[in-house]
Amino acid sequence: MRHLLVAGLLLFASASWAQEASPGKGIYTCTTPDGRRLTSDRPILECTSREQRVLNADGSQRATLPPFLSPEERAAKEAADRRAAAERLAQLDAARRDRTLMQRYPNEAAHQRARSLALDDANKATRISEHRIKDLGAERKPLLDEAEFYKGKPLPAKLKQALDANDASVEAQQVLIENQKAEIVRINSRFDAELARLRKLWAGAAPGSLPPLTEQPKPAAKPAAPK
Known part of the structure; x- marks a missing residue:
């Protein structure tokens, strides 16, 4: 055959x-x-x-x-050619990303400024949540004072609802703070990895010759805080 x-x-x-x-x-x-x-x-x-x-x-x-190929051999060759083409494209893309990274951060000082700016938003969000928790504590005090009158008795529905809402708001703000802490860790990890790569590129490593940067996982979605 x-x-x-x-x-x-x-x-x-x-x-x-x-x-x-x-x-x-x-x-x-x-x-x-x-x-x-x-x-x-x-x-x-x-x-x-x-x-x-x-x-x-x-x-x-x-x-x-050129040598003749059977259908199976031709299919294998075409698959190998596609893999080689994909690898060449990936190499070109990696070199492009490295050149872009070096243009964006020509020195370590520029990279540190970018890190500080990226961290600033997360730190601001953390401070806002911490301030909100203090406000919620102040709002809770008169509610607790009122609840003292009902020791050993069921709380009125309106008072209980206000206390529960206050608890939920505090919990939501605490979750936001934890998410911002995770975001700060992610940002620092990304900038640390970038800096290690940039130092090699600044020292003369060819763009595209280094292992790819590991993508840092994003923190969990932030729940909306009840008002």
Whole structure:
């Protein structure tokens, strides 16, 4: 079956070469796997797995006929070619990202300024939540004073609802603070990794030659604080 397939491919190749070649017959020559040198006026069946040179009548080389591949071999080669192309694109992309990183941060001072700015938002959000917790504590005091009148008795629905809402608001702000702490850790980890990479690039490492930066996980989504 493979022999018939190869023969069909050879006939197709012969027709293709006849259309593409200049006038005059081509001379096909190759060396077989066992070392024999063969010559023919058409593609050589014994050399289907090897490269064949196509010569003009004067002995000059007209073209090169690559090895024939079975459908399975061709599929494997195409898959390998796709992988190689993807790797080349990834390499180019990595080099582009490194060059962009170096343009954004030409020195360590510029990188430290960017880190401080990134941390500033998280620190501000933390301070806002801490201030809000203090306000909620102040709001809770008169509610607790009122609750003293109902010791040993069920609290009025309105008072209980106000205390529960105050508790929920404090808890929400505490969650926000924990999220901001996680965000600060993530930001510092990202900038630490960037700085380590930049130091190598500043020292002369070629863009795209270093392992990729590890993506830092984002903190959990922040719940909206009840008002």
